[in-house]
Amino acid sequence: MNPNLRQLKLLQHVHEHSSSTVDKLALHLGVTVQTVRRDLKRLSEAGLLTRFHGGVRLPNSTIENIGYRQRESLHAEGKRRIAQAVARAVPNDCSLLINIGTTTEAIAKALLHHTGLRVITNNINVASILSRNQNCEVIVTGGVVRPRDYGIVGEATVDFIRQFKVDIALIGISGIEADGSLRDYDYREVKVSQAIISHAREVWLATDASKFNRPAMVKVAELVQIDRLFTDAPPPEPFPDLLAHAQVQCDIAAA
Structure with a gap:
């Protein structure tokens, strides 16, 4: 996956706070909740984030780093x-x-x-x-x-x-x-x-x-x-x- 600029900002926000809610991310990015949910789906499928009900957190993998880019x-x-x-x-x-x-x-x-x-x-x-x-x-x-x-x-x-x-x-x-x-x-x-x-x-x-x-x-x-x-x-x-x-x-x- 090659995240776009909005998704990179989303990733950075979650990395800074370890976790976040969908509503907070929508407010932070200035987009709709639906847009955030679509981004979270893609990022979680790529293994960059882990979703939970109403939010997202870092995957906290101890065995694999996130991609170089x-x-x-x-x-x-x-x-x-x-x-x-x-x-x-x-x-x-x-x-x-x-x-x-x-x-x-x-x-x-x-x-x-x-x-x-x-x-x-x-x-x-x-x-x-x-x-x-x-x-x-x-x-x-x-x-x-x-x-x-x-x-x-x-x-x-x-x-x-x-x-x-x-x-x-x-x-x-x-x-x-x-x-x-x-x-x-x-x-x-x-x-x-x-x-x-x-x-x-x-x-x-x-x-x-x-x-x-x-x-x-x-x-x-x-x-x-x-x-x-x-x-x-x-x-x-x-x-x-x-x-x-x-x-x-x-x-x-x-x-």
């Missing part, structure tokens, strides 16, 4: 603000490891005017973006390319990353659960992210606020392994205490 469009403004905040914090003349994700791709765009960067990535989209910066050296890992998002995964990717020790790892994530664990869906991708975390002097996590309390199957790391968190809204409970206990600096890229 949908993720690229969802929370685009928040990701842009996060990317700008990260870019302001990244110094020139440093080395970076950047993993798979639409937020890290937004960060790559925000880094186009930096100089002296050496970037190692398992994200072909990131490599394509940053290769336009003539003052940046881009190194692409080996491994298996996932057709759905051009991420590179597998043991060859892990082995490649183990050769390096960079200044900063810039990582995205699919979910942060209330126990402080960072989680994702693809075991092969998780192994690569773990290698990236292990081979950086500092680890910066960039994620929009919809990822808090979002479940996923595979554990990547704990908050205590993160040095800095960039997000677009104040984290909900219990995350402020968790971040403080883990001594994670939290940067909120406000509107």
